Amino acid sequence: MAHLSLRNLSKRYDNNPPVIENLNLDIHDGEFMVFVGPSGCGKSTLMRMIAGLEEISAGELHIGGELANDTPPAERGVAMVFQSYALYPHMTVGENMGFALKLAGKSKQEVAQAVGRAAEILQISHLLERKPKALSGGQRQRVAIGRAIVRKPKVFLFDEPLSNLDASLRVQMRIELSKLHKELGTTMIYVTHDQVEAMTLGDRIAVFNQGRMEQLGAPLELYERPANQFVAGFLGSPKMNFVPCQLKDASSSEITLSVAGDNRLVLPSSHTIAARGDITLGVRPEHLHIVPLEQGFRARVDLLEHLGDAEIVYLELAGSEQPIAIKLPSGGHGLKQGDLVGLRPDAARAVLFGKQGQAIRLQ
Amino acid sequence: MKAKLNPAYLSAYAIVLGGAVIMLMPFWFMFVFATHSDTDILSVPPPMWFGDAFLDNMRLLLGRLPYFWHNLGMSFYVAIATTVLNLFFCSLAGYAFAMFEFKYKEYLFAGVLSTMLLPAFLGMIPSVLIMTGLGWMNEPRALIVPAACGAMGVFMMRQFIGSAIPKELLEAARIDGCGEFGIYWRIVVPLITPAFGTLGLITFIGAWNNFMGPLVIMNDMQMYTVPLALRSLSGTGQVPWGAISAGSAVAVLPLLVLFVITSRRLIEGLTAGAVKA
Numbered sequence: 314m315a316h317l318s319l320r321n322l323s324k325r326y327d328n329n330p331p332v333i334e335n336l337n338l339d340i341h342d343g344e345f346m347v348f349v350g351p352s353g354c355g356k357s358t359l360m361r362m363i364a365g366l367e368e369i370s371a372g373e374l375h376i377g378g379e380l381a382n383d384t385p386p387a388e389r390g391v392a393m394v395f396q397s398y399a400l401y402p403h404m405t406v407g408e409n410m411g412f413a414l415k416l417a418g419k420s421k422q423e424v425a426q427a428v429g430r431a432a433e434i435l436q437i438s439h440l441l442e443r444k445p446k447a448l449s450g451g452q453r454q455r456v457a458i459g460r461a462i463v464r465k466p467k468v469f470l471f472d473e474p475l476s477n478l479d480a481s482l483r484v485q486m487r488i489e490l491s492k493l494h495k496e497l498g499t500t501m502i503y504v505t506h507d508q509v510e511a512m513t514l515g516d517r518i519a520v521f522n523q524g525r526m527e528q529l530g531a532p533l534e535l536y537e538r539p540a541n542q543f544v545a546g547f548l549g550s551p552k553m554n555f556v557p558c559q560l561k562d563a564s565s566s567e568i569t570l571s572v573a574g575d576n577r578l579v580l581p582s583s584h585t586i587a588a589r590g591d592i593t594l595g596v597r598p599e600h601l602h603i604v605p606l607e608q609g610f611r612a613r614v615d616l617l618e619h620l621g622d623a624e625i626v627y628l629e630l631a632g633s634e635q636p637i638a639i640k641l642p643s644g645g646h647g648l649k650q651g652d653l654v655g656l657r658p659d660a661a662r663a664v665l666f667g668k669q670g671q672a673i674r675l676q
Numbered sequence: 677m678k679a680k681l682n683p684a685y686l687s688a689y690a691i692v693l694g695g696a697v698i699m700l701m702p703f704w705f706m707f708v709f710a711t712h713s714d715t716d717i718l719s720v721p722p723p724m725w726f727g728d729a730f731l732d733n734m735r736l737l738l739g740r741l742p743y744f745w746h747n748l749g750m751s752f753y754v755a756i757a758t759t760v761l762n763l764f765f766c767s768l769a770g771y772a773f774a775m776f777e778f779k780y781k782e783y784l785f786a787g788v789l790s791t792m793l794l795p796a797f798l799g800m801i802p803s804v805l806i807m808t809g810l811g812w813m814n815e816p817r818a819l820i821v822p823a824a825c826g827a828m829g830v831f832m833m834r835q836f837i838g839s840a841i842p843k844e845l846l847e848a849a850r851i852d853g854c855g856e857f858g859i860y861w862r863i864v865v866p867l868i869t870p871a872f873g874t875l876g877l878i879t880f881i882g883a884w885n886n887f888m889g890p891l892v893i894m895n896d897m898q899m900y901t902v903p904l905a906l907r908s909l910s911g912t913g914q915v916p917w918g919a920i921s922a923g924s925a926v927a928v929l930p931l932l933v934l935f936v937i938t939s940r941r942l943i944e945g946l947t948a949g950a951v952k953a
């Protein structure tokens with residue numbers, strides 16, 4: 314077990330712009346840390362730097378308090394699970410799992426014992442004699458995780474390990490990974506582009522965008538108090554609504570917004586907001602309520618999506634390209650396509666975003 | 677399934693069959709002539725079926741070529757050594773070209789490939805000069821070392837390794853504690869055996885049949901390889917066709933055996949990469 318500390322870490326290929334830039338991050342001992350972000354933002358690169366598969370261009374990486382920049386991968390005490398599983402095709406499941414120990418010079422007996430224990434945890438004891446090509450996707454995934462467990466690493470690294478599985482298996486493996494983390498108590502770093510995986514698995518989440526860490530925190534903290542528009546838009550499904558507005562006036566107790574030209578919206582605030590002019594109102598679908606026309610801003614119902622337990626209503630706002638989504642309990646609201654309704658955000662949950670995307674809270 | 681008997685179908689078969697007969701005929705006559713005396717062979721029409729003079733022909737051959745068995749051994753030695761070295765060095769080089777990033781990689785690879793453009797004859801005089809300089813003339817290593825790593829093999833291995841082995845596999849091994857040579861030896865080599873079969877067969881046949889190389893390098897009859905030894909029979913006086921045929925048949929036998937053993941692998945190797953397993 315070990316904590317990791319990343320100090321001003323950077324990665325740059327030749328003369329291209331940096332893929333990871335000046336990253337500072339501490340990952341606690343035993344923590345489940347998730348790196349999340351859109352494809353191409355540098356999550357895998359960062360993980361591969363931690364694993365020792367990519368050279369670190371600048372900065373320092375400490376694993377368990379020791380500088381690891383130039384430590385070979387095998388000596389870092391890390392184990393990695395790849396998206397493609399990367400099982401050795403010519404070895405049996407048992408040989409795959411025991412390979413690292415065999416290379417480390419452990420006796421046959423020790424290897425067999427360690428492999429047997431890991432296989433039991435993952436319920437793959439009956440597969441040990443098979444070759445990887447005779448396994449299903451879910452079984453290969455388990456073997457890949459088993460291979461990591463056998464090494465008793467200080468840090469587990471997972472690079473999008475579930476993205477090749479079908480939806481139901483993915484949910485099941487997600488739960489098992491969570492359990493595994495509780496059982497082993499080892500530091501785990503998990504890379505994904507899937508915000509649901511991030512929200513459900515992580516003790517803390519680091520949200521990445523174009524090589525920079527946008528925000529770091531516990532899942533709910535990020536969901537409820539996003540630091541900027543990128544994080545707010547990335548976490549949550551359906552996405553947070555971004556409504557273009559003008560901030561007309563602000564006092565110490567309320568602000569006046571003009572939404573889509575002629576809609577005046579007054580929201581209570583707990584402090585004086587300095588910004589003026591073009592601004593974005595961010596509000597999640599479940600925090601947007603239908604009110605009489607004069608109490609909110611007007612929008613026209615465009616589409617209703619029935620999810621069974623809830624309904625997503627998509628509305629058009631004059632002067633905005635993006636549809637607005639609201640989430641309502643199923644049935645009973647009597648809305649139909651073409652209806653004109655008033656919408657009002659829950660002021661305690663709404664956020665304003667300034668021109669640079671920084672979050673400005675009302676309360 | 678019943679074959680359709682329409683004329684187009686039949687004529688296609690006839691053409692293929694004709695081609696096969698024309699290609700197999702020399703083989704057939706080589707084996708047939710190996711069992712007939714020279715007078716039989718030169719009669720009109722020539723014998724079409726096996727006779728009983730094989731042992732006489734062999735006796736004649738060994739009389740004219742007292743070192744024939746030694747020549748055969750030399751052929752084996754050169755061909756096997758060349759093949760083993762090619763498999764090793766070509767796969768190492770192919771692995772590097774397929775999997776590693778390094779400076780001037782494209783230029784180096786282009787350099788390797790460009791050696792295929794030069795006709796082998798062009799290298800004869802320089803190689804004799806070099807071998808004389810090294811004092812390797814008349815020694816098998818003068819045949820083996822220059823042929824130890826062919827451009828064709830490097831190219832083939834690069835293509836095969838690039839398509840058959842995902843990089844993540846090597847990274848997994850690196851994390852598991854394999855050194856760079858360990859990755860090659862424990863991961864890459866076991867996964868490229870089909871390509872080894874193909875390259876091995878091609879190299880072995882090439883080395884076995886090589887005539888020009890031994891011709892310029894080897895001076896003593898004792899050091900000749902089989903093709904050179906057999907060729908030396910037809911230089912002076914009456915050509916002993918029966919003996920040459922018998923020697924050729926003996927020389928071809930190892931190739932036939934090798935081909936039967938590796939033909940399945942060979943076809944796998946030639947089509948590998950077309951479909952991912």
Ligand SMILES: Nc1ncnc2c1ncn2[C@@H]1O[C@H](COP(=O)(O)OP(=O)(O)O)[C@@H](O)[C@H]1O
Pocket residue numbers: 326329332350351352353354355356357358359
């Ligand atoms: N070997 C490389 N050379 C140049 N650029 C690379 C290399 N590897 C990755 N990149 C770039 O780094 C960026 C981040 O890649 P990656 O870490 O794989 O993203 P993610 O895992 O978040 O999808 C991408 O824009 C990619 O083009």
Ligand SMILES: [Mg+2]
Pocket residue numbers: 356357358473
């Ligand atoms: Mg990635």
